[in-house]
Amino acid sequence: MFTEYSLWWLIPIILISLAGSTILYFYTKKKTYTKKQSIVLFSLRFLAFFLTFFLFVAPTIKHKKDIVQKPVVVIAQDNSSSLLMTKDSNFYKGEYLKKIENLAKALDEDYEVKFITFGSSAKEINNDDIKRINYKDYATDISDALLRIQDKYSNLNLSSIILCTDGIINKGNNPLNLIDDLQIPVFTVAMGDTTIKKDLAISEVRYNRIAYLKNKFPLEIVAIAQKAKGSSSILRVKKDGNTLFEEHFLIDNDNFSKSFSTTLTAEKVGLQRYTIELQTIQNEQTTANNVRDIFVEVLDGRQKILLVGNSPHPDMSAIKQSIETNENYEVKTILFNDFPASLKDYNIAILHQIPASNPQQLKAIERLKEANIPILYVIGSQTNISYFNSLSTGIVINNSKVNPNSATAFANTNFTLFSISKETETILNQFPPLLSPFGTYNLSPVTQSLVNQKIGTIQTNYPLIAFTNNPNQRAGAIVGEGFWRWRLQNYLINKTHNQTDEIIHKSIQYLASKLDKSRFRIICDNVFAENQPIIMDAELYNDSYELVNEPDVKVVITNPEGKKFPFTFSKTINAYHLYVGTFPSGKYNYTATTTYGGKTFVVNGVFHISTQNLEAINIVADHNLLFNISEKTSAQMLYPNQIDKLQDMLKRRSDIKPLIHQTITNHKLIDIWWYLSLIILIFASEWFLRKYWGKI
Numbered sequence: 001m002f003t004e005y006s007l008w009w010l011i012p013i014i015l016i017s018l019a020g021s022t023i024l025y026f027y028t029k030k031k032t033y034t035k036k037q038s039i040v041l042f043s044l045r046f047l048a049f050f051l052t053f054f055l056f057v058a059p060t061i062k063h064k065k066d067i068v069q070k071p072v073v074v075i076a077q078d079n080s081s082s083l084l085m086t087k088d089s090n091f092y093k094g095e096y097l098k099k100i101e102n103l104a105k106a107l108d109e110d111y112e113v114k115f116i117t118f119g120s121s122a123k124e125i126n127n128d129d130i131k132r133i134n135y136k137d138y139a140t141d142i143s144d145a146l147l148r149i150q151d152k153y154s155n156l157n158l159s160s161i162i163l164c165t166d167g168i169i170n171k172g173n174n175p176l177n178l179i180d181d182l183q184i185p186v187f188t189v190a191m192g193d194t195t196i197k198k199d200l201a202i203s204e205v206r207y208n209r210i211a212y213l214k215n216k217f218p219l220e221i222v223a224i225a226q227k228a229k230g231s232s233s234i235l236r237v238k239k240d241g242n243t244l245f246e247e248h249f250l251i252d253n254d255n256f257s258k259s260f261s262t263t264l265t266a267e268k269v270g271l272q273r274y275t276i277e278l279q280t281i282q283n284e285q286t287t288a289n290n291v292r293d294i295f296v297e298v299l300d301g302r303q304k305i306l307l308v309g310n311s312p313h314p315d316m317s318a319i320k321q322s323i324e325t326n327e328n329y330e331v332k333t334i335l336f337n338d339f340p341a342s343l344k345d346y347n348i349a350i351l352h353q354i355p356a357s358n359p360q361q362l363k364a365i366e367r368l369k370e371a372n373i374p375i376l377y378v379i380g381s382q383t384n385i386s387y388f389n390s391l392s393t394g395i396v397i398n399n400s401k402v403n404p405n406s407a408t409a410f411a412n413t414n415f416t417l418f419s420i421s422k423e424t425e426t427i428l429n430q431f432p433p434l435l436s437p438f439g440t441y442n443l444s445p446v447t448q449s450l451v452n453q454k455i456g457t458i459q460t461n462y463p464l465i466a467f468t469n470n471p472n473q474r475a476g477a478i479v480g481e482g483f484w485r486w487r488l489q490n491y492l493i494n495k496t497h498n499q500t501d502e503i504i505h506k507s508i509q510y511l512a513s514k515l516d517k518s519r520f521r522i523i524c525d526n527v528f529a530e531n532q533p534i535i536m537d538a539e540l541y542n543d544s545y546e547l548v549n550e551p552d553v554k555v556v557i558t559n560p561e562g563k564k565f566p567f568t569f570s571k572t573i574n575a576y577h578l579y580v581g582t583f584p585s586g587k588y589n590y591t592a593t594t595t596y597g598g599k600t601f602v603v604n605g606v607f608h609i610s611t612q613n614l615e616a617i618n619i620v621a622d623h624n625l626l627f628n629i630s631e632k633t634s635a636q637m638l639y640p641n642q643i644d645k646l647q648d649m650l651k652r653r654s655d656i657k658p659l660i661h662q663t664i665t666n667h668k669l670i671d672i673w674w675y676l677s678l679i680i681l682i683f684a685s686e687w688f689l690r691k692y693w694g695k696i
Contacts, residue, residue, distance in 0.1 A: 166192025
């Protein structure tokens, strides 16, 4: 016990208590009580006074409590499908799970047992869920399991890990690289079959995930074979039932590997499915790894750009050359007199010194706006500034004079619409000046300057290149002529045009990008692995483009045979979520619907289930990896029939101990109920005795 005030205060407290008690019972003229009764009553009153006045020094009682924290043992169980591709699959589904369950119960008395399963990712489960492990995950990522354990349990007296797996890794990092960070023993239970059997498999496929219409893209395939010397097979690449590539080959050794290369042409727009097949060989262990689906997103990505000039100018040639360095852009260069009657073929327009003084040019610009075609204006000496100001581009130039300014460039670090490289930012101030209209510049709130003007030595906030983030139509402007000088200077400095080309490419990319204005959206991957659960999300917006989730959202998924599967999304805080589960391989269509504000919204989509099974590529257990993990952490590797020994192994370890935490709490005496009750009891006892003896 300690007090907030000096214990010297006890002296006046004792004196006051003695004085009050003495006066009450020994300095009174009326002798109501006997001497013994007076001493008893005096003692009770003194004690009551003392205990009461003692509270004024704020006495506090220090309470110590020891908390024992059991050592945490995490059992990490592999839940991937490779374990069912062995001769012991029935054992793993039955007797083995009972062994794990019994181990968890046996350890529970002395340890805090946690249980996680892992495959493509790791998750914690209850011990009661052990019997429901199904070995259906489509990949194995041991590193994710170790990281999850470290993040979740490292501050809870984590003492050891029991890692139960076949050691086959087809996702994530090498777990040996993470062991040093754990600094605890990792016991491994070596599952699976290490026997190498006759097998042919597609080991690796390298290809472009995105291709552009009519472009060729490379495809490289690696096939491997084990214990199959003397066999022959055929590799085929198919699409829509047609064979696009075929090659016969002979397996000339028992540890065979061969690479195949071909070039395919992107013929159709959209997600295209290609199937790679290896003809099976006699007595092959499994054929699940002989087929692989790949999906290539084919885009009609060539943005068609209309470059229109008021008159011939070297800027037009320089801009055209920059555009054409990107094969995804196709540019048509014309003078205004040849302005096309139809604009449906164009994605973006670049107007060089248009509008000039020709009123017809204003009508042409209105046509571009009506067609919702973004416009990049290049302003020069021929531009009619009054006409330009009337176009609502987000830039207004006031007090313009005939003579232009020579404006050099410097990057605006506050620009947020897109980014340019540091190399481009650095080289800008080395470019020659552009000839910009003289005057003051006003920018709308939705307009940002990528590059500002530097007049002489003064850096201004006037734009040299700027863009308007208008939700209805995007626009940009290069406020000056002389871009051709920039391109030449760029080459003189570093023998490339990369920086000036980047400015044009990024400008076009931003202007041509489409905003998703739909009020009902489904968020779903295009491709799933065969054993990968399908997850979909949905968003619904009101007229103010605020997320809402009042109505139900339903979706119907149709399989390749035409069978329909209806689902209803679950509601989240302000959106929707749906866990569909797994489907067999194939192409699936879906239609999502909802009704809000009296209007029905419909979204149609498609996704593919790939036959790719990472677990089937290699089903030879890697017990060497598991041995190294245990060896490196001063633990041991065991086999499933030795699981019962784990309890004794853990008990024998001196480094696996409970932690004792001591907590100290301070309680003020005035807050302790029994102390106050004692004071009341003493006063009550004195009062009772006074009444009782006073009647004698």
